[in-house]
Amino acid sequence: MIDIYKLNAFVAVVEESNISRAAVRLNMKQPPLTRIIKSLEQDLDTILLKRLPRGVEMTEAGKALYQEAQSILAHAQAIPKRVHNIAQGLEGQLNIGFTNSVSLHSFLPMLLRNFRERFPAVSIQLEEDGSSALIDSIINGKNDIVFLRKPAPIGFELTNLHVLDEPLVVALPNNHPLANDQSAIKLTDLESYDFVLYRRLAGQDLFDNIMASCYQAGFSPRIVQEAPRLTSSLNLIAAGIGLSIVPKAIEDFWNKQIVYRPFSPDTPCIAPIFAVYKADQNHIRLQHVLQLLQHLK
Structure with missing residues (x-):
């Protein structure tokens, strides 16, 4: 040497x-x-x-x-x-995971943009996956922080930070009987119609949220078609196969042959977003992300 x-x-x-x-x-x-x-x-x-x-x-x-x-x-x-x-968290790598439906919300690109502007020398690794796999990725240290539609289960020593509540809306083919109805839509109004949902494995949290909301309204949705991803379900809706319940942010991605209608204020449907991570005060890059999240809330 x-x-x-x-x-x-x-x-x-x-x-x-x-x-x-x-x-x-x-x-x-x-x-x-x-x-x-x-x-x-x-x-x-x-x-x-x-x-x-x-x-x-x-x-x-x-x-x-x-x-x-x-x-x-x-x-x-x-x-x-x-x-x-x-x-000081000015260099290194930050690993971020998220589900497909979370990736459609504007807060995520805004967070990434703000982080890169402040810490340009930090490499960001992104991963899209299902919620179960993402929780495992936090437990085994593969990801530093993940964004899900529900908090992590108790018992894994993980921290859940509520980021925001996103309204759910009804996505309808433009020739659907409810498309031009200007009265407020309630969940019970959808009971007699065909549903298009994306597969539970592709978005377990959002799928479970929609199903639970329908059950609480007193009916089980009649699912006639499932899609591999949330965005691909829009093709089926536009084709007139059925309606769906989707996060409001998806309105920015597709509006051809599709009409989006909000729910009645007295029966709102909400899809929250949570940040899940291991509480580690020594992980300075993670602390930077959490600080930026607080400003975005």
């Missing part, structure tokens, strides 16, 4: 082309510097410098060492700053 101290001395001698001037640059005497260079040559078992009447000149091996030494010393000089930046 090559001593960084010796490499620094060698680089100084090369750049000054003179041991005496290099000794002045290093704030040391010439004899100790000469011994350092000889020791380095012994370590590498090769001659690095040719002694000239008025200075020194690199050998071919010395040139190779000089190029490597420059890279090594530059990297070594950068280590303290990098370590400090990571300790």
Whole structure:
């Protein structure tokens, strides 16, 4: 292993082309510097410098060492700053997970944008998955924070932060009998109609929320078609196969052949969003995210 101290001395001698001037640059005497260079040559078992009447000149091996030494010393000089930046949350990696329906809400891109503007050197790794897999990813440390439609179960020592409540709306084909009805829609108004929902495995939290709301209203929705994703269910709705209950944010993604109607204020349907994470005061990048979340709320 090559001593960084010796490499620094060698680089100084090369750049000054003179041991005496290099000794002045290093704030040391010439004899100790000469011994350092000889020791380095012994370590590498090769001659690095040719002694000239008025200075020194690199050998071919010395040139190779000089190029490597420059890279090594530059990297070594950068280590303290990098370590400090990571300790302050200014560098490193942040792993964020979310369900498909959460990704459609504007708060998420706004959060990511604000974070990147404040901490541009932090790498952000994003993962979209089902809620169960995302909770597992927090438990095993794969993700730092995930965003779900319901809080994590009790017993996993995870922290749940309520981010927001998003209204659910009815998505109807534009030729549906309820599409042009200007009266307030209640859940019970939907009982006799066909439903299109995306598969529970693709969005368990939102699916369960919709089903529970219908059960509380006194009926079980007649699901005639399931879609692999929330956004793909919009194609089926536009085709007239059925209606659906969707987060309000989805209105920004598709309005062709689809009419969105709010629920009556006395029977609102809400889909909350929660941030789930392990409480770790030493995870400074996570603390930065939580601070930004508080400002967005």
